[in-house]
Amino acid sequence: MAASETLTGEPTREQARARAAEFLISRHYYRWPEAVPWLIAIACYFVFPDRMTFGSQVLVMIMFAFSLDLILGYAGIVTLGHAAFFGIGAYTVALATLRLGWSEPISGIIAGGLVAGLVGAVVGWFILRYRGLTLLMLTIAFAATLQESGNLRSDITGGYDGLPGLTFDPVLGLFDYDLYGHTNYLYALVALAVVFYFVRRIVYSPFGQALTGIRENVRRMHAIGSPVHRRLVTVYAVSAAIAGVAGGLFTQTNAYVTLTVFDFDSSAKVMVMLIVGGTGRLYGAFIGATVYMVLEDYFSKLSPTFWQFGIGLLLVLVVLFARRGLLGLVEDAGAYLSKRKQP
Protein backbone atom coordinates (compact mmCIF):
# COMPACT_ATOMS: atom_id res chain seq x y z
CA MET A 1 0.00 0.00 0.00
CA ALA A 2 2.63 2.45 1.12
CA ALA A 3 4.90 1.40 -1.70
CA SER A 4 2.25 1.87 -4.36
CA GLU A 5 1.51 5.33 -3.00
CA THR A 6 5.15 6.26 -3.37
CA LEU A 7 5.11 5.02 -6.95
CA THR A 8 2.14 7.16 -7.90
CA GLY A 9 3.79 10.21 -6.37
CA GLU A 10 1.31 10.49 -3.48
CA PRO A 11 3.11 11.20 -0.21
CA THR A 12 2.91 8.43 2.35
CA ARG A 13 1.42 9.11 5.75
CA GLU A 14 4.88 9.41 7.30
CA GLN A 15 6.07 11.81 4.64
CA ALA A 16 2.98 13.98 5.02
CA ARG A 17 3.45 14.04 8.78
CA ALA A 18 7.12 14.91 8.48
CA ARG A 19 6.34 17.72 6.06
CA ALA A 20 3.71 19.19 8.37
CA ALA A 21 6.00 18.89 11.39
CA GLU A 22 8.87 20.47 9.50
CA PHE A 23 6.80 23.62 9.02
CA LEU A 24 6.49 24.21 12.77
CA ILE A 25 9.99 23.01 13.62
CA SER A 26 11.80 25.20 11.10
CA ARG A 27 9.62 28.28 11.27
CA HIS A 28 12.00 30.21 13.52
CA TYR A 29 15.17 29.39 11.57
CA TYR A 30 17.16 32.38 10.35
CA ARG A 31 16.91 32.89 6.60
CA TRP A 32 19.29 34.89 4.46
CA PRO A 33 16.96 37.85 3.61
CA GLU A 34 16.96 38.67 7.31
CA ALA A 35 20.59 39.77 7.00
CA VAL A 36 19.65 42.52 4.52
CA PRO A 37 18.39 45.21 6.92
CA TRP A 38 21.40 44.69 9.19
CA LEU A 39 23.84 44.88 6.31
CA ILE A 40 22.18 48.08 5.11
CA ALA A 41 22.42 49.54 8.62
CA ILE A 42 26.14 48.75 8.74
CA ALA A 43 26.64 50.09 5.21
CA CYS A 44 25.00 53.37 6.21
CA TYR A 45 27.75 53.86 8.77
CA PHE A 46 30.29 54.02 5.95
CA VAL A 47 28.18 55.68 3.26
CA PHE A 48 26.65 58.52 5.31
CA PRO A 49 29.32 59.36 7.92
CA ASP A 50 27.93 62.88 8.32
CA ARG A 51 24.33 61.73 9.01
CA MET A 52 25.01 59.51 12.00
CA THR A 53 22.89 61.47 14.47
CA PHE A 54 19.92 61.18 12.14
CA GLY A 55 20.80 57.50 11.67
CA SER A 56 20.75 56.97 15.43
CA GLN A 57 17.33 58.59 15.63
CA VAL A 58 16.08 56.20 12.96
CA LEU A 59 17.43 53.23 14.94
CA VAL A 60 15.69 54.52 18.08
CA MET A 61 12.39 54.82 16.23
CA ILE A 62 12.82 51.32 14.78
CA MET A 63 13.18 49.98 18.31
CA PHE A 64 10.14 51.97 19.44
CA ALA A 65 8.04 50.70 16.50
CA PHE A 66 9.31 47.23 17.25
CA SER A 67 7.99 47.41 20.81
CA LEU A 68 4.58 48.44 19.47
CA ASP A 69 4.58 45.58 16.97
CA LEU A 70 4.88 43.08 19.80
CA ILE A 71 1.58 44.19 21.34
CA LEU A 72 -0.26 45.53 18.27
CA GLY A 73 0.90 43.16 15.57
CA TYR A 74 1.12 40.00 17.63
CA ALA A 75 -1.25 40.34 20.59
CA GLY A 76 -3.72 42.68 18.87
CA ILE A 77 -3.65 45.33 21.63
CA VAL A 78 -4.53 48.67 20.03
CA THR A 79 -2.87 51.59 21.80
CA LEU A 80 -2.38 55.26 21.08
CA GLY A 81 -0.45 55.90 24.28
CA HIS A 82 2.74 53.95 23.81
CA ALA A 83 4.76 57.15 24.01
CA ALA A 84 4.13 56.97 27.77
CA PHE A 85 6.67 54.19 28.14
CA PHE A 86 9.09 55.75 25.67
CA GLY A 87 8.91 58.89 27.80
CA ILE A 88 9.38 57.02 31.06
CA GLY A 89 12.56 55.47 29.69
CA ALA A 90 13.74 58.81 28.35
CA TYR A 91 13.20 60.57 31.68
CA THR A 92 14.62 57.73 33.76
CA VAL A 93 17.91 58.08 31.89
CA ALA A 94 17.82 61.89 31.97
CA LEU A 95 17.01 62.18 35.67
CA ALA A 96 19.47 59.46 36.61
CA THR A 97 22.36 61.32 35.06
CA LEU A 98 21.21 64.79 36.12
CA ARG A 99 20.08 64.16 39.71
CA LEU A 100 21.94 60.99 40.69
CA GLY A 101 25.06 61.40 38.57
CA TRP A 102 24.41 57.97 37.09
CA SER A 103 25.79 58.64 33.62
CA GLU A 104 26.96 55.18 32.57
CA PRO A 105 24.97 54.68 29.33
CA ILE A 106 24.36 50.91 29.13
CA SER A 107 23.10 50.48 32.67
CA GLY A 108 21.14 53.69 32.04
CA ILE A 109 19.01 52.27 29.23
CA ILE A 110 18.59 49.00 31.14
CA ALA A 111 17.26 51.02 34.09
CA GLY A 112 15.00 52.94 31.70
CA GLY A 113 13.65 49.65 30.38
CA LEU A 114 13.09 48.21 33.84
CA VAL A 115 11.21 51.25 35.13
CA ALA A 116 9.04 51.42 32.01
CA GLY A 117 8.40 47.67 32.16
CA LEU A 118 7.36 47.85 35.79
CA VAL A 119 4.97 50.71 35.11
CA GLY A 120 3.71 48.79 32.07
CA ALA A 121 2.93 45.76 34.22
CA VAL A 122 0.96 47.80 36.76
CA VAL A 123 -0.92 49.91 34.20
CA GLY A 124 -1.50 46.88 31.98
CA TRP A 125 -2.99 44.93 34.86
CA PHE A 126 -5.66 47.59 35.19
CA ILE A 127 -6.42 48.55 31.62
CA LEU A 128 -6.08 45.22 29.79
CA ARG A 129 -9.40 44.03 31.19
CA TYR A 130 -10.86 46.19 28.46
CA ARG A 131 -10.61 45.94 24.71
CA GLY A 132 -11.41 48.03 21.66
CA LEU A 133 -12.31 51.68 22.05
CA THR A 134 -12.31 51.63 25.86
CA LEU A 135 -8.75 50.35 25.90
CA LEU A 136 -7.72 52.85 23.25
CA MET A 137 -9.07 55.73 25.35
CA LEU A 138 -7.39 54.43 28.50
CA THR A 139 -3.99 54.27 26.79
CA ILE A 140 -4.37 57.86 25.57
CA ALA A 141 -5.51 58.96 29.03
CA PHE A 142 -2.53 57.36 30.71
CA ALA A 143 0.01 59.06 28.43
CA ALA A 144 -1.76 62.42 28.82
CA THR A 145 -1.85 62.03 32.60
CA LEU A 146 1.88 61.34 32.71
CA GLN A 147 2.61 64.33 30.50
CA GLU A 148 0.52 66.68 32.63
CA SER A 149 2.02 65.33 35.85
CA GLY A 150 5.41 66.08 34.36
CA ASN A 151 4.24 69.57 33.53
CA LEU A 152 2.97 70.06 37.09
CA ARG A 153 6.40 69.20 38.46
CA SER A 154 8.43 71.05 35.85
CA ASP A 155 10.96 71.78 38.63
CA ILE A 156 11.96 68.12 38.26
CA THR A 157 11.22 67.41 34.60
CA GLY A 158 12.14 70.75 33.09
CA GLY A 159 8.64 70.94 31.60
CA TYR A 160 8.35 71.71 27.90
CA ASP A 161 11.68 73.54 28.00
CA GLY A 162 13.24 70.21 28.82
CA LEU A 163 16.45 69.11 30.43
CA PRO A 164 19.29 70.20 28.11
CA GLY A 165 22.98 69.47 28.17
CA LEU A 166 22.94 65.95 29.55
CA THR A 167 26.29 64.19 29.51
CA PHE A 168 27.06 60.50 29.51
CA ASP A 169 30.14 58.39 30.15
CA PRO A 170 31.92 56.76 27.21
CA VAL A 171 30.27 53.50 26.11
CA LEU A 172 31.95 50.61 27.94
CA GLY A 173 34.34 53.25 29.28
CA LEU A 174 36.15 53.19 25.93
CA PHE A 175 34.19 54.86 23.17
CA ASP A 176 33.43 58.49 23.82
CA TYR A 177 30.50 60.29 22.23
CA ASP A 178 31.75 62.33 19.27
CA LEU A 179 30.25 65.37 17.62
CA TYR A 180 29.15 63.39 14.55
CA GLY A 181 27.42 60.60 16.48
CA HIS A 182 29.54 57.75 15.10
CA THR A 183 29.88 56.04 18.45
CA ASN A 184 26.24 56.57 19.22
CA TYR A 185 25.13 55.03 15.93
CA LEU A 186 27.04 51.81 16.51
CA TYR A 187 25.95 51.72 20.15
CA ALA A 188 22.29 52.12 19.13
CA LEU A 189 22.69 49.48 16.43
CA VAL A 190 24.08 46.94 18.90
CA ALA A 191 21.30 47.75 21.38
CA LEU A 192 18.72 47.27 18.61
CA ALA A 193 20.25 43.93 17.64
CA VAL A 194 20.12 42.70 21.24
CA VAL A 195 16.49 43.79 21.65
CA PHE A 196 15.64 42.26 18.29
CA TYR A 197 17.10 38.92 19.31
CA PHE A 198 14.95 38.85 22.46
CA VAL A 199 11.77 39.82 20.65
CA ARG A 200 12.38 37.33 17.88
CA ARG A 201 12.67 34.54 20.42
CA ILE A 202 9.48 35.65 22.13
CA VAL A 203 7.55 35.86 18.87
CA TYR A 204 8.45 32.30 17.87
CA SER A 205 7.98 30.82 21.35
CA PRO A 206 4.85 29.04 22.58
CA PHE A 207 4.06 32.26 24.47
CA GLY A 208 4.27 34.20 21.21
CA GLN A 209 1.92 31.71 19.59
CA ALA A 210 -0.57 32.22 22.39
CA LEU A 211 -0.42 35.96 21.69
CA THR A 212 -1.39 35.43 18.06
CA GLY A 213 -4.17 33.19 19.35
CA ILE A 214 -5.49 36.07 21.46
CA ARG A 215 -5.30 38.35 18.42
CA GLU A 216 -7.09 35.84 16.19
CA ASN A 217 -9.88 34.76 18.55
CA VAL A 218 -9.99 35.66 22.21
CA ARG A 219 -13.19 33.70 22.86
CA ARG A 220 -11.51 30.55 21.70
CA MET A 221 -8.46 31.28 23.87
CA HIS A 222 -10.67 31.44 26.96
CA ALA A 223 -12.34 28.20 25.90
CA ILE A 224 -9.04 26.32 25.60
CA GLY A 225 -7.99 27.44 29.06
CA SER A 226 -5.56 30.25 28.26
CA PRO A 227 -4.96 32.79 31.06
CA VAL A 228 -5.60 35.62 28.60
CA HIS A 229 -5.26 38.54 31.00
CA ARG A 230 -1.94 37.31 32.36
CA ARG A 231 -0.58 36.79 28.86
CA LEU A 232 -1.60 40.30 27.82
CA VAL A 233 -0.15 41.95 30.93
CA THR A 234 3.12 40.04 30.46
CA VAL A 235 3.57 41.10 26.86
CA TYR A 236 2.47 44.64 27.65
CA ALA A 237 5.20 44.89 30.29
CA VAL A 238 7.81 43.48 27.91
CA SER A 239 6.73 45.90 25.20
CA ALA A 240 6.78 48.81 27.66
CA ALA A 241 10.30 47.83 28.70
CA ILE A 242 11.51 47.87 25.09
CA ALA A 243 9.84 51.24 24.52
CA GLY A 244 11.64 52.39 27.67
CA VAL A 245 15.01 51.25 26.33
CA ALA A 246 14.26 53.10 23.09
CA GLY A 247 13.37 56.21 25.10
CA GLY A 248 16.61 55.95 27.05
CA LEU A 249 18.57 55.72 23.82
CA PHE A 250 16.67 58.73 22.54
CA THR A 251 17.80 60.80 25.51
CA GLN A 252 21.40 59.66 25.12
CA THR A 253 21.37 60.34 21.38
CA ASN A 254 20.04 63.87 21.72
CA ALA A 255 21.69 64.63 25.10
CA TYR A 256 18.45 66.40 25.83
CA VAL A 257 14.81 65.57 26.61
CA THR A 258 11.53 67.49 26.93
CA LEU A 259 7.98 66.57 27.86
CA THR A 260 7.12 66.36 24.16
CA VAL A 261 8.30 62.73 24.28
CA PHE A 262 4.90 61.98 25.84
CA ASP A 263 3.03 63.69 22.99
CA PHE A 264 -0.01 62.06 21.47
CA ASP A 265 1.73 62.82 18.17
CA SER A 266 4.56 60.54 19.14
CA SER A 267 2.19 57.64 19.94
CA ALA A 268 0.33 58.15 16.69
CA LYS A 269 3.53 58.50 14.68
CA VAL A 270 4.92 55.19 15.82
CA MET A 271 1.64 53.50 14.92
CA VAL A 272 1.73 55.04 11.44
CA MET A 273 5.31 53.79 11.04
CA LEU A 274 4.25 50.29 11.93
CA ILE A 275 1.21 50.29 9.65
CA VAL A 276 3.28 51.63 6.75
CA GLY A 277 5.91 48.94 7.32
CA GLY A 278 3.53 46.08 8.11
CA THR A 279 2.28 44.81 11.47
CA GLY A 280 2.96 41.42 13.02
CA ARG A 281 5.97 40.60 10.86
CA LEU A 282 9.10 41.64 12.82
CA TYR A 283 10.81 43.55 9.98
CA GLY A 284 7.81 45.79 9.32
CA ALA A 285 9.10 48.12 12.04
CA PHE A 286 12.44 48.40 10.23
CA ILE A 287 10.94 49.39 6.91
CA GLY A 288 8.18 51.55 8.35
CA ALA A 289 10.33 53.59 10.74
CA THR A 290 13.09 54.06 8.16
CA VAL A 291 10.78 55.11 5.34
CA TYR A 292 8.84 57.45 7.63
CA MET A 293 11.94 59.11 9.08
CA VAL A 294 13.68 59.51 5.72
CA LEU A 295 10.56 60.92 4.05
CA GLU A 296 9.92 63.24 6.98
CA ASP A 297 13.50 64.50 6.71
CA TYR A 298 13.24 64.91 2.94
CA PHE A 299 9.76 66.47 2.82
CA SER A 300 10.43 68.89 5.66
CA LYS A 301 13.42 70.26 3.76
CA LEU A 302 11.34 70.44 0.59
CA SER A 303 8.43 72.21 2.26
CA PRO A 304 8.75 73.09 5.95
CA THR A 305 5.01 73.85 6.22
CA PHE A 306 3.39 71.08 4.20
CA TRP A 307 5.72 68.13 4.81
CA GLN A 308 2.97 66.12 6.51
CA PHE A 309 1.08 65.98 3.22
CA GLY A 310 3.63 63.57 1.80
CA ILE A 311 3.47 61.29 4.83
CA GLY A 312 -0.33 61.41 4.77
CA LEU A 313 -0.41 60.47 1.11
CA LEU A 314 1.90 57.54 1.76
CA LEU A 315 -0.33 56.29 4.59
CA VAL A 316 -3.45 56.54 2.43
CA LEU A 317 -1.78 54.64 -0.41
CA VAL A 318 -0.53 51.91 1.91
CA VAL A 319 -3.89 51.47 3.62
CA LEU A 320 -5.71 51.36 0.28
CA PHE A 321 -3.35 49.26 -1.80
CA ALA A 322 -0.96 47.46 0.55
CA ARG A 323 -2.98 46.30 3.52
CA ARG A 324 -0.07 44.31 4.90
CA GLY A 325 2.27 47.26 4.64
CA LEU A 326 5.38 47.77 2.53
CA LEU A 327 6.82 44.53 3.85
CA GLY A 328 3.68 42.77 2.61
CA LEU A 329 4.47 44.09 -0.87
CA VAL A 330 8.03 42.79 -0.59
CA GLU A 331 6.67 39.38 0.47
CA ASP A 332 4.24 39.32 -2.46
CA ALA A 333 7.06 40.19 -4.86
CA GLY A 334 9.20 37.41 -3.39
CA ALA A 335 6.38 34.88 -3.71
CA TYR A 336 5.74 35.98 -7.31
CA LEU A 337 9.41 35.60 -8.27
CA SER A 338 9.81 32.18 -6.70
CA LYS A 339 6.63 31.02 -8.45
CA ARG A 340 8.02 32.10 -11.81
CA LYS A 341 11.27 30.30 -11.15
CA GLN A 342 9.55 26.91 -10.74
CA PRO A 343 6.42 26.79 -12.94
Next chain:
Amino acid sequence: MTAAALDVERLNRSFGALHVTRDVNLTLERGARRALIGPNGAGKTTLVNLITGVLRPSAGRVLLDGDDITTTSQAERARRGLARTFQINQLFRGLSVLENLAMTIGERDGNCNNMWRSAGAKRSVIDEALDHLESLRIADDALKLVRELPYGRQRLVEIAIALAQRPRVLLLDEPAAGVPSSESHLILDVVAGLDPEIAILIIEHDMDVVFRFAKQITVMVQGTVFTEGTPDEIMHNEQVRAVYLGQERHKVARHG
Protein backbone atom coordinates in the same frame (compact mmCIF):
# COMPACT_ATOMS: atom_id res chain seq x y z
CA MET B 1 -20.37 6.62 45.36
CA THR B 2 -18.29 8.62 42.91
CA ALA B 3 -19.35 12.07 41.81
CA ALA B 4 -20.88 12.62 38.42
CA ALA B 5 -18.63 14.08 35.72
CA LEU B 6 -20.83 17.15 35.57
CA ASP B 7 -23.63 18.19 37.86
CA VAL B 8 -25.79 21.26 37.37
CA GLU B 9 -27.96 22.13 40.37
CA ARG B 10 -30.93 24.50 40.23
CA LEU B 11 -29.21 26.87 37.81
CA ASN B 12 -30.85 30.25 37.19
CA ARG B 13 -29.97 33.16 34.99
CA SER B 14 -31.80 36.33 34.09
CA PHE B 15 -31.05 39.09 31.64
CA GLY B 16 -32.98 41.92 33.23
CA ALA B 17 -36.61 40.83 33.41
CA LEU B 18 -35.96 37.96 31.01
CA HIS B 19 -35.58 34.76 33.01
CA VAL B 20 -33.78 32.60 30.45
CA THR B 21 -32.67 29.77 32.71
CA ARG B 22 -34.96 28.56 35.48
CA ASP B 23 -34.03 25.94 38.06
CA VAL B 24 -32.19 23.74 35.59
CA ASN B 25 -30.89 20.43 36.94
CA LEU B 26 -28.72 18.28 34.73
CA THR B 27 -26.33 15.42 35.40
CA LEU B 28 -23.72 13.86 33.17
CA GLU B 29 -22.33 10.59 34.48
CA ARG B 30 -18.88 9.48 33.36
CA GLY B 31 -19.03 8.54 29.70
CA ALA B 32 -22.58 9.86 29.40
CA ARG B 33 -24.16 10.38 25.98
CA ARG B 34 -26.87 12.93 26.59
CA ALA B 35 -28.69 15.08 24.08
CA LEU B 36 -30.18 18.45 24.92
CA ILE B 37 -33.11 19.34 22.69
CA GLY B 38 -35.77 21.98 22.65
CA PRO B 39 -37.28 24.62 20.42
CA ASN B 40 -35.42 27.79 19.46
CA GLY B 41 -34.98 30.16 22.35
CA ALA B 42 -35.36 27.40 24.93
CA GLY B 43 -32.05 28.47 26.50
CA LYS B 44 -29.81 25.62 25.37
CA THR B 45 -26.81 27.71 24.35
CA THR B 46 -27.25 29.90 27.42
CA LEU B 47 -27.02 26.75 29.52
CA VAL B 48 -23.77 25.79 27.78
CA ASN B 49 -22.43 29.29 28.44
CA LEU B 50 -23.39 29.00 32.10
CA ILE B 51 -21.74 25.60 32.44
CA THR B 52 -18.51 26.71 30.73
CA GLY B 53 -18.30 30.00 32.60
CA VAL B 54 -18.89 32.45 29.74
CA LEU B 55 -21.87 33.60 31.81
CA ARG B 56 -22.28 33.61 35.57
CA PRO B 57 -25.49 32.13 36.96
CA SER B 58 -27.76 34.29 39.12
CA ALA B 59 -28.27 31.29 41.38
CA GLY B 60 -27.41 27.60 41.51
CA ARG B 61 -24.24 25.53 41.30
CA VAL B 62 -22.09 23.79 38.71
CA LEU B 63 -20.01 20.81 39.86
CA LEU B 64 -17.23 19.23 37.84
CA ASP B 65 -16.20 15.83 39.22
CA GLY B 66 -17.77 16.89 42.50
CA ASP B 67 -15.82 20.17 42.73
CA ASP B 68 -17.83 23.37 42.86
CA ILE B 69 -16.73 25.44 39.83
CA THR B 70 -19.58 27.95 39.88
CA THR B 71 -17.24 30.90 40.43
CA THR B 72 -14.07 29.71 38.70
CA SER B 73 -13.04 31.36 35.45
CA GLN B 74 -13.79 29.93 32.06
CA ALA B 75 -10.11 29.21 31.42
CA GLU B 76 -9.73 27.38 34.74
CA ARG B 77 -12.74 25.20 33.95
CA ALA B 78 -11.20 24.38 30.57
CA ARG B 79 -7.93 23.41 32.27
CA ARG B 80 -9.87 21.10 34.58
CA GLY B 81 -11.21 19.13 31.62
CA LEU B 82 -14.39 20.90 30.54
CA ALA B 83 -14.32 21.48 26.77
CA ARG B 84 -16.88 22.79 24.33
CA THR B 85 -17.46 23.45 20.67
CA PHE B 86 -19.28 26.56 19.51
CA GLN B 87 -22.48 26.72 17.50
CA ILE B 88 -20.69 29.17 15.20
CA ASN B 89 -17.01 28.38 14.59
CA GLN B 90 -14.57 30.09 16.92
CA LEU B 91 -11.21 29.30 15.36
CA PHE B 92 -7.86 30.98 14.79
CA ARG B 93 -8.74 31.69 11.18
CA GLY B 94 -5.48 33.29 10.14
CA LEU B 95 -3.37 30.38 11.42
CA SER B 96 -2.82 26.92 10.00
CA VAL B 97 -4.86 23.98 11.24
CA LEU B 98 -1.74 22.50 12.78
CA GLU B 99 -1.05 25.71 14.72
CA ASN B 100 -4.64 25.75 15.98
CA LEU B 101 -4.04 22.33 17.49
CA ALA B 102 -0.48 22.94 18.69
CA MET B 103 -1.59 26.06 20.53
CA THR B 104 -4.40 24.20 22.25
CA ILE B 105 -2.02 21.49 23.40
CA GLY B 106 0.49 24.15 24.46
CA GLU B 107 -2.05 25.91 26.64
CA ARG B 108 -3.27 22.62 28.07
CA ASP B 109 0.23 21.59 29.17
CA GLY B 110 1.33 25.05 30.30
CA ASN B 111 3.99 25.26 27.57
CA CYS B 112 2.70 28.65 26.54
CA ASN B 113 4.29 30.26 29.59
CA ASN B 114 7.62 29.72 27.86
CA MET B 115 8.93 32.81 26.07
CA TRP B 116 12.32 31.50 25.05
CA ARG B 117 12.12 28.06 23.44
CA SER B 118 10.86 27.84 19.86
CA ALA B 119 7.25 26.71 19.48
CA GLY B 120 8.26 23.85 17.21
CA ALA B 121 10.92 22.48 19.56
CA LYS B 122 8.61 19.97 21.28
CA ARG B 123 8.13 17.17 18.83
CA SER B 124 5.61 15.44 21.10
CA VAL B 125 3.22 18.39 20.77
CA ILE B 126 3.39 18.30 16.96
CA ASP B 127 2.93 14.54 16.91
CA GLU B 128 -0.08 14.72 19.17
CA ALA B 129 -1.61 17.50 17.08
CA LEU B 130 -1.17 15.39 13.95
CA ASP B 131 -2.66 12.37 15.75
CA HIS B 132 -5.82 14.34 16.51
CA LEU B 133 -6.05 15.53 12.93
CA GLU B 134 -5.58 12.00 11.62
CA SER B 135 -8.27 10.63 13.91
CA LEU B 136 -10.70 13.11 12.34
CA ARG B 137 -9.24 12.48 8.87
CA ILE B 138 -8.22 16.10 8.28
CA ALA B 139 -4.44 15.59 8.47
CA ASP B 140 -4.13 16.54 4.78
CA ASP B 141 -5.22 20.06 5.69
CA ALA B 142 -2.65 20.47 8.48
CA LEU B 143 -0.75 23.27 6.79
CA LYS B 144 -3.73 25.08 5.30
CA LEU B 145 -5.02 28.23 6.91
CA VAL B 146 -8.32 27.64 8.67
CA ARG B 147 -10.06 30.39 6.71
CA GLU B 148 -9.20 28.60 3.46
CA LEU B 149 -11.09 25.44 4.46
CA PRO B 150 -14.72 24.71 3.56
CA TYR B 151 -17.08 25.24 6.47
CA GLY B 152 -17.65 21.54 7.06
CA ARG B 153 -13.92 20.94 7.51
CA GLN B 154 -13.72 23.92 9.85
CA ARG B 155 -16.40 22.23 11.98
CA LEU B 156 -14.06 19.24 12.27
CA VAL B 157 -11.19 21.52 13.37
CA GLU B 158 -13.55 22.87 16.01
CA ILE B 159 -14.04 19.33 17.33
CA ALA B 160 -10.33 18.51 16.98
CA ILE B 161 -9.47 21.47 19.23
CA ALA B 162 -11.94 20.31 21.85
CA LEU B 163 -10.44 16.79 21.74
CA ALA B 164 -6.90 18.20 22.01
CA GLN B 165 -7.91 19.61 25.38
CA ARG B 166 -8.26 15.98 26.56
CA PRO B 167 -11.63 16.75 28.12
CA ARG B 168 -13.50 14.64 30.63
CA VAL B 169 -16.68 16.53 29.81
CA LEU B 170 -17.43 17.73 26.29
CA LEU B 171 -20.29 20.03 25.31
CA LEU B 172 -21.10 19.95 21.59
CA ASP B 173 -23.27 22.89 20.53
CA GLU B 174 -24.86 21.82 17.24
CA PRO B 175 -21.71 20.28 15.76
CA ALA B 176 -23.27 19.92 12.30
CA ALA B 177 -24.87 23.38 12.19
CA GLY B 178 -24.28 25.20 8.92
CA VAL B 179 -22.88 22.13 7.18
CA PRO B 180 -24.57 20.90 3.99
CA SER B 181 -26.46 17.65 4.67
CA SER B 182 -24.24 15.87 2.14
CA GLU B 183 -21.28 16.43 4.49
CA SER B 184 -22.92 16.35 7.90
CA HIS B 185 -22.61 12.57 8.16
CA LEU B 186 -18.81 13.02 8.29
CA ILE B 187 -19.14 15.10 11.41
CA LEU B 188 -21.76 12.87 12.98
CA ASP B 189 -19.62 9.78 12.38
CA VAL B 190 -16.82 11.53 14.25
CA VAL B 191 -19.15 12.41 17.11
CA ALA B 192 -20.44 8.83 17.29
CA GLY B 193 -16.89 7.51 17.45
CA LEU B 194 -15.64 9.69 20.30
CA ASP B 195 -13.82 8.18 23.26
CA PRO B 196 -16.44 6.41 25.46
CA GLU B 197 -14.68 7.74 28.59
CA ILE B 198 -15.68 11.33 27.78
CA ALA B 199 -19.03 12.51 29.12
CA ILE B 200 -20.79 14.25 26.24
CA LEU B 201 -23.70 16.64 26.08
CA ILE B 202 -24.82 17.34 22.52
CA ILE B 203 -27.23 20.04 21.41
CA GLU B 204 -28.74 18.98 18.12
CA HIS B 205 -31.82 19.63 16.06
CA ASP B 206 -31.60 16.62 13.80
CA MET B 207 -33.74 13.99 15.54
CA ASP B 208 -32.16 11.13 13.60
CA VAL B 209 -28.82 12.08 15.10
CA VAL B 210 -30.25 12.54 18.56
CA PHE B 211 -31.99 9.19 18.63
CA ARG B 212 -28.99 7.39 17.17
CA PHE B 213 -26.36 8.96 19.39
CA ALA B 214 -27.94 9.72 22.75
CA LYS B 215 -28.64 7.30 25.56
CA GLN B 216 -30.35 10.04 27.57
CA ILE B 217 -32.31 13.04 26.36
CA THR B 218 -33.13 16.25 28.18
CA VAL B 219 -35.88 18.42 26.73
CA MET B 220 -35.75 22.14 27.50
CA VAL B 221 -38.64 24.50 26.93
CA GLN B 222 -38.65 28.18 27.86
CA GLY B 223 -35.56 28.04 30.03
CA THR B 224 -36.53 25.07 32.12
CA VAL B 225 -36.16 21.30 31.92
CA PHE B 226 -39.42 20.06 30.49
CA THR B 227 -38.68 16.38 30.86
CA GLU B 228 -35.89 13.86 30.50
CA GLY B 229 -35.58 10.20 29.71
CA THR B 230 -34.33 7.58 27.30
CA PRO B 231 -34.82 8.15 23.56
CA ASP B 232 -37.67 5.66 23.64
CA GLU B 233 -39.49 7.47 26.43
CA ILE B 234 -39.01 10.86 24.77
CA MET B 235 -40.18 9.59 21.42
CA HIS B 236 -43.39 8.31 22.94
CA ASN B 237 -44.02 11.27 25.21
CA GLU B 238 -47.14 12.98 23.87
CA GLN B 239 -46.34 16.34 25.45
CA VAL B 240 -42.84 16.42 23.95
CA ARG B 241 -44.29 15.60 20.57
CA ALA B 242 -46.67 18.49 21.01
CA VAL B 243 -44.13 21.15 22.03
CA TYR B 244 -41.15 20.07 20.04
CA LEU B 245 -41.32 17.15 17.71
CA GLY B 246 -44.58 18.39 16.24
CA GLN B 247 -42.91 21.62 15.29
CA GLU B 248 -39.88 19.78 14.01
CA ARG B 249 -42.01 17.80 11.62
CA HIS B 250 -43.20 21.06 10.09
CA LYS B 251 -39.62 22.31 9.87
CA VAL B 252 -40.36 25.32 12.03
CA ALA B 253 -37.76 24.87 14.69
CA ARG B 254 -34.69 24.71 12.49
CA HIS B 255 -31.89 27.15 12.68
CA GLY B 256 -28.24 27.27 11.75
